[in-house]
Amino acid sequence: MKPSGAARRRHLPTSPFKPPPPAPPAKEFDVADRVTHDKYGLGRVVEVERDAVLVDFGTRKVRINAPYAKLFPL
Numbered sequence: 001m002k003p004s005g006a007a008r009r010r011h012l013p014t015s016p017f018k019p020p021p022p023a024p025p026a027k028e029f030d031v032a033d034r035v036t037h038d039k040y041g042l043g044r045v046v047e048v049e050r051d052a053v054l055v056d057f058g059t060r061k062v063r064i065n066a067p068y069a070k071l072f073p074l
Contacts, residue, residue: 029045029048030045033045039070040062043057052065
């Protein structure tokens with residue numbers, strides 16, 4: 001298992017393998033953004049922290065930690 005702070009391996013130009021795809025950009029959310037979540041459905045961001053967002057899904061408020069794998073902006 002790779003540590004969370006591990007450096008990515010560099011691709012050598014002479015390698016017969018394709019280089020790894022670039023890392024996707026980090027998602028950023030603002031207060032009042034409309035979002036959808038795979039488990040909870042549609043919601044609205046009510047609070048943004050450094051490494052988490054608080055989303056109001058109507059029936060409940062859920063704190064979702066980064067990297068926001070199942071949370072998508074609308």
